[in-house]
Amino acid sequence: MKALDAISKRKSIDKFDKARKLCRTELTELLEYAQQAPSAFNIQHTRYIVIDDTESKALLKEISYGQQKVSDASAVIIILGDVQGINRLADISQRAVNEGIYGEGANEHIVQGAKRFYGNDAQAHREEAIRSASLATMNLMIAATAKGLATGPMIGFDAERLKKDFNIAERYIPVMLLTVGYAELGNWGKKPRLAVDEVSVYNAKGGVEHMLSK
Numbered sequence: 001m002k003a004l005d006a007i008s009k010r011k012s013i014d015k016f017d018k019a020r021k022l023c024r025t026e027l028t029e030l031l032e033y034a035q036q037a038p039s040a041f042n043i044q045h046t047r048y049i050v051i052d053d054t055e056s057k058a059l060l061k062e063i064s065y066g067q068q069k070v071s072d073a074s075a076v077i078i079i080l081g082d083v084q085g086i087n088r089l090a091d092i093s094q095r096a097v098n099e100g101i102y103g104e105g106a107n108e109h110i111v112q113g114a115k116r117f118y119g120n121d122a123q124a125h126r127e128e129a130i131r132s133a134s135l136a137t138m139n140l141m142i143a144a145t146a147k148g149l150a151t152g153p154m155i156g157f158d159a160e161r162l163k164k165d166f167n168i169a170e171r172y173i174p175v176m177l178l179t180v181g182y183a184e185l186g187n188w189g190k191k192p193r194l195a196v197d198e199v200s201v202y203n204a205k206g207g208v209e210h211m212l213s214k
């Protein structure tokens, strides 16, 4: 399926075909597409825990207030955002130097720039981690749709319990869960969207009233 069709056709799936499973190679391929997403300074804050065994899915269903799709989907990916992601930036930037994408020494520049930009602002680190993980998740959903698979993003879960029961360190924010599998018959159709002119303006200016100025 072409990317534009996948964007238009993607929808959140509630009913999954319990009998059809993805193999680990397929799941890894989806994560590779997720990893192609952009992130500020290329920090790549997103981390993934893939849950594909029955016992762990049963626990995750409990943590997700009993949402049945957690059991029925082939896998559920716990999408995490690393609030300390910046600590890997030196390594990440060095790899780009090694590949000749950045010039020699540019990595130090980038790391210093990023550290100056975020400073010790915990909220800024947190917001960036959530931004990165959200973009990666979107990529994953589009890639899955393009491959004829079904996904469902979820925020309906107890984040504190998730971290405890899956032994997730404090630095990782549970950004969302993502069910992945094959759709069963009987799912909702594509839900309506606000029209573009209801949500956008061109060339807003100071002192001039527009749709988003009040």
Ligand SMILES: Cc1cc2nc3c(=O)[nH]c(=O)nc-3n(C[C@H](O)[C@H](O)[C@H](O)COP(=O)(O)O)c2cc1C
Pocket (backbone or CB within 6 Å): 010, 011, 012, 013, 014, 067, 152, 153, 154, 155, 156, 157, 176, 190, 191
């Ligand atoms: C961050 C996020 C969290 C969501 N959490 C849940 C959830 O916990 N349970 C659920 O059934 N749907 C959840 N959804 C799905 C939304 O209801 C769905 O995206 C929205 O109704 C638009 O429908 P569509 O995705 O089919 O276009 C979530 C979606 C997003 C983006």
